[in-house]
Amino acid sequence: MPYWLLKSEPDCYSYADLERLGRDHWNGVRNYQARNYLRQMKAGDPCLFYYSSTKPAGIAGVARVVRSGYPDPSQFDPSSDFYDPKSPQSEPRWTTVDVEPVQLLPKFLPLETIRELPAWDASPLTRKGNRLSVLPVTPEQFEAALAAGGAEDLLTTDH
DNA sequence: GCCAACGTTGGC
DNA sequence: GCCAACGTTGGC
Numbered sequence: 150m151p152y153w154l155l156k157s158e159p160d161c162y163s164y165a166d167l168e169r170l171g172r173d174h175w176n177g178v179r180n181y182q183a184r185n186y187l188r189q190m191k192a193g194d195p196c197l198f199y200y201s202s203t204k205p206a207g208i209a210g211v212a213r214v215v216r217s218g219y220p221d222p223s224q225f226d227p228s229s230d231f232y233d234p235k236s237p238q239s240e241p242r243w244t245t246v247d248v249e250p251v252q253l254l255p256k257f258l259p260l261e262t263i264r265e266l267p268a269w270d271a272s273p274l275t276r277k278g279n280r281l282s283v284l285p286v287t288p289e290q291f292e293a294a295l296a297a298g299g300a301e302d303l304l305t306t307d308h
Numbered sequence: 309g310c311c312a313a314c315g316t317t318g319g320c
Numbered sequence: 321g322c323c324a325a326c327g328t329t330g331g332c
Contacts, residue, residue: 158318180327202318260319278325280317 152286154197164210168250176245177231183283187244188218207259216247254298268293
């Protein structure tokens with residue numbers, strides 16, 4: 150089963166917002182590489198919910214994909230910040246997925262600590278200049294993040 | 309198709 | 321707020 154990491158600015162959209170809504174679209178991704186990953190996501194895939202552009206940045210919680218990729222409606226909405234007039238209706242350019250909350254990490258996992266986890270050495274997340282907002286995570290990275298965040302092992306308790 | 313300019317991301 | 325990194329745009 151693939152694992153993913155989703156970035157969000159918590160001032161804009163936090164884990165608590167997702168928890169309050171119960172389920173939501175992960176929309177507004179306007180980067181082709183991130184979009185291609187969104188298109189690979191399947192219902193049931195676990196995701197790490199990452200806070201960017203905040204102090205400190207890091208992983209706040211775990212979410213799960215509940216609906217795989219479909220056209221992001223906001224690309225066709227002129228009143229949306231994510232409106233893309235160049236996206237053809239016949240072949241929508243941008244994709245969204247639906248996610249639901251799974252759990253808040255008992256201990257917020259700062260980027261500084263993520264960098265100390267050997268499994269994360271190879272991740273784009275820990276590389277300088279990284280700007281990818283949706284990225285794949287290995288099972289080892291996922292487990293290491295949960296352990297460091299004091300969470301239950303979802304690999305054995307789920308599914 | 310190249311590449312300079314520009315805009316955005318994101319850690320610090 | 322700064323600035324490095326990098327994606328996108330547009331002129332040629």
